[in-house]
Amino acid sequence: MTALPVFDGHNDFLLRLLRNPGEREKIWLEGEGAGHLDLPRMRKGGFAGGFFAIYISSPMPHDAPDFEALMDNPPFELPLPELIGHEQAQPVALAMAGHLFWMERAAKGQFRICRSATELRACLAAGTVSGIMHMEGAEPIAADLDALYLYHAMGLRSLGPVWSRPTVFGHGVPFAYPSGPDTGPGLTEAGKDLIRACNELRIMVDLSHLNEKGFDDVAKLSDAPLVATHSNAHAVTPSARNLTDRQLAAIRETGGMVGLNFATSFLRPDGRKAPEMGWEPVLRHLDHLLANLGEDHVGLGSDFDGATVPEGIGDVTGLPALQQAMRDHGYGEELMRKLCHENWFAVLERTWGA
Incomplete structure (x- = not known):
């Protein structure tokens, strides 16, 4: 059976280019045999488009623990890095x-x-890979929000106020297992202003790394669908990064969306990072x-190039294998189309307009 085109809720491909600027032509156009994404493999795997994250990585202290080993040996709670100021973050964001x-x-x-749902659908029809500029953590934006308008003019259409570590706008969840998402205070006053401005500009707000109080603050303030681009179910894997049933209900009530994260530590019931796992x-x-959400409010949010993914997927060329597992599980073709791309297009139309 023919694989369906996939629109994806999250990837960190830009970070690979940032770290290897001299190799970017080879990485993007040819593929250098590493990572999860490049243009040839996107075409081979049926990757129709997705959210490309601008993300500011934290400096790694020389005495940092072995995070990989900790995440493969639960329980764990990784220490969060310190806040990064917009003066430090902005040059990196502009480079990305x-x-x-x-x-x-x-x-x-x-x-x-793409900057509109109409453009996304046109790309799908034409077989052109589409990309949405997304910001994972709002460190490149100061509390005065001036830069938000600049990035919107550049094409920013999706923003997560935090990536786990704190920002001037709010607080994220640590990487912890087992743990719930209620891990600290919610949005700051600047964070509330940020949500209102995103609503005004029709920038989608991503809840994926926010803690529970921050999630609730967005739910109270926002007039747009609640969306988590790359998160999973806390009831299946009790990681701080996953969403509780109460949070899923709040997303459903707004006509929102959750993209399934392929990160093994958020998928495996034991919380381990190891890629050796089946489809179950x-x-x-x-x-x-x-x-908990209904068939119109679930999609895929791979976290390609930002996470360890199951061995059955491997990289973007494993998307057809995932689809086959979903079909074998009993998902019909109408549901498959919704999960693979239609639900993302529909929630963006509800958020952005046409």
Whole structure:
């Protein structure tokens, strides 16, 4: 059976380009045999488009623990890095945005940055890979929000106020297992202003790394659908990063959306990072999300190039294998189309307009 095109809720491909600027042509256009994404493998795997994250990584202290080992030996709670100021973050964010625009030029019509749902659907129809500029953690924006308007003019259409570590806007969840998401205070006053401004500009707000109080603050303030681009079900895997049934209900009530995260530590019931796993945990999360959200509000949010993914997926070329596992599990073709791309397009139409 023919694989369906997949629109994806989250990837960290821009971070690979940032770390290897001299190799970006090889990485993007040819593929260097590493990572999860490149243009040839996107086409082979049926990757129709997705959210490309601008993300500011934290400096790693010389005495940092072995995070990989800790995450493969639960229980764990990784220490969160310190807040990063916008003066430090902004040059990095601009460099990553520059890489995204370069990708569009270098692909010569095979990749397009999209700013509307109409453009996304046009790319799908034409077989052009589409990209949405997303910001994972709002460190490049100061509390005065001036930069938000600048990035919106550049094409920013999706923003997460935090990536786990604190920002001037709010607090995220640590990487912890077992743990719930109620891990600290919610949005700051600047954070509340940020949500109102995103609503005004019709920038989608991503809840994926926010803690529970921050999630609730957004739910009270926002007039847009609640969306978590790359999160899973806490009832299946009790990680701080996963969403409780109460949070899923709040998302459902707003006509929102959750993208299934492929990160093994958020999929495996034991919380381990190891990629050796079958399809059963993936399908348990999908079943739970569907039961709590309904079939119009679940999609995929891979976290490609930002996480360890199950060995059955491996990289973007494993998307057809995932689809086959979903079909074998009993998902019909109408539901498959919704999960693979239609639900993302629909929630963006509800958020952005046409």
